[in-house]
Amino acid sequence: MNLATKIANTTFNNPIWVASGTFASGEEFTDFINLADVGAIITKTVTLKARTGNPPPRIVETAAGMLNSIGLENNGAAVFKQEQYSRLKQLNTKVIVSIGGGTKQEFIECTKILAEANFPSALELNFSCPNVEHAQAKFKLTAQDPVLTEEIVAAVKQQTKVPIIAKLTPNVTDIVTIAKAAEAGGADAVALSNTYRGIAVDAETKRPLLGNIIGGLSGPAIKPLSLMAVWETYKHISIPIIGIGGIMTGIDAAEFMLCGAWAVQVGTANLVDPDAHARVLQEFKDYLKRHNIKQLDELIGRVRDPNSC
Numbered sequence: 490m491n492l493a494t495k496i497a498n499t500t501f502n503n504p505i506w507v508a509s510g511t512f513a514s515g516e517e518f519t520d521f522i523n524l525a526d527v528g529a530i531i532t533k534t535v536t537l538k539a540r541t542g543n544p545p546p547r548i549v550e551t552a553a554g555m556l557n558s559i560g561l562e563n564n565g566a567a568v569f570k571q572e573q574y575s576r577l578k579q580l581n582t583k584v585i586v587s588i589g590g591g592t593k594q595e596f597i598e599c600t601k602i603l604a605e606a607n608f609p610s611a612l613e614l615n616f617s618c619p620n621v622e623h624a625q626a627k628f629k630l631t632a633q634d635p636v637l638t639e640e641i642v643a644a645v646k647q648q649t650k651v652p653i654i655a656k657l658t659p660n661v662t663d664i665v666t667i668a669k670a671a672e673a674g675g676a677d678a679v680a681l682s683n684t685y686r687g688i689a690v691d692a693e694t695k696r697p698l699l700g701n702i703i704g705g706l707s708g709p710a711i712k713p714l715s716l717m718a719v720w721e722t723y724k725h726i727s728i729p730i731i732g733i734g735g736i737m738t739g740i741d742a743a744e745f746m747l748c749g750a751w752a753v754q755v756g757t758a759n760l761v762d763p764d765a766h767a768r769v770l771q772e773f774k775d776y777l778k779r780h781n782i783k784q785l786d787e788l789i790g791r792v793r794d795p796n797s798c
């Protein structure tokens with residue numbers, strides 16, 4: 490069984506990755522899983538300058554999911570590089586660094602600091618954090634503005650040969666337009682998608698439950714919505730799609746790949762169960778075996794017509 494999947498010129502050992510913000514930089518999980526079995530680790534989003542994040546509470550459980558409003562707390566790109574790069578480079582797996590920014594210039598500066606000749610395996614541009622507004626976007630988030638999405642991808646591409654993944658927001662009328670803009674800018678892949686904006690309210694105290702009021706909804710509640718984003722976009726772009734949203738089992742991963750994902754990222758499941766990645770990978774392998782699938786081409790985009798026999 491060949492599980493390898495390719496983005497630009499980089500080959501990943503398997504298509505089961507872990508999502509930004511739910512896996513720290515990997516070391517917290519070494520007691521639970523073998524990091525070499527993770528197709529790729531996507532780091533927590535790093536910004537040019539340090540950010541303290543949003544006021545607490547920052548996490549609340551919901552029916553079949555959770556809301557978070559972390560607000561991209563991090564120590565800034567230079568400190569991240571100094572403290573994490575030598576360790577991340579020694580991990581026996583692919584590392585993708587997620588970067589975010591409030592302006593095009595911040596994305597460019599972050600790329601200059603973090604992209605080296607042979608590291609990381611890709612940069613994931615977080616155009617979609619629901620908790621941080623983009624200063625230049627016509628709307629609130631970069632990935633709500635196709636022109637800015639294309640411009641920033643193109644600007645980052647000029648800085649580096651490292652493959653670029655644009656992580657989009659589902660909080661748009663038509664995600665296909667934004668995915669096409671990322672492709673036009675030169676993105677090597679799109680990640681679909683980040684969390685859905687939501688709020689939670691305590692009826693007794695009559696107060697919002699998150700310090701920032703608005704958070705991003707993740708977990709099983711969003712899986713059908715994310716699947717739809719992947720399925721719709723697959724028909725309209727030719728770069729790979731990375732599927733994200735409510736993946737809790739290997740069967741969920743297979744569903745995303747049937748709808749057109751070349752790889753998937755496991756997010757909230759890591760917070761429920763630190764073994765989640767290992768279990769999802771094993772269940773995914775079992776599924777492939779059961780269906781006699783020898784390589785991923787036989788699965789990707791192969792969801793059938795409802796009327797086929």
Ligand SMILES: Cc1cc2nc3c(=O)[nH]c(=O)nc-3n(C[C@H](O)[C@H](O)[C@H](O)COP(=O)(O)O)c2cc1C
Nearest residue numbers: 508509510534557615683707708734735736756757
């Ligand atoms: C606590 C938490 C923190 C997150 N932080 C980030 C982040 O820093 N950057 C980012 O691109 N996505 C972040 N995300 C979004 C996830 O990477 C993922 O896109 C989303 O949670 C949907 O996947 P899931 O339903 O499997 O969790 C975060 C999600 C959670 C739950």
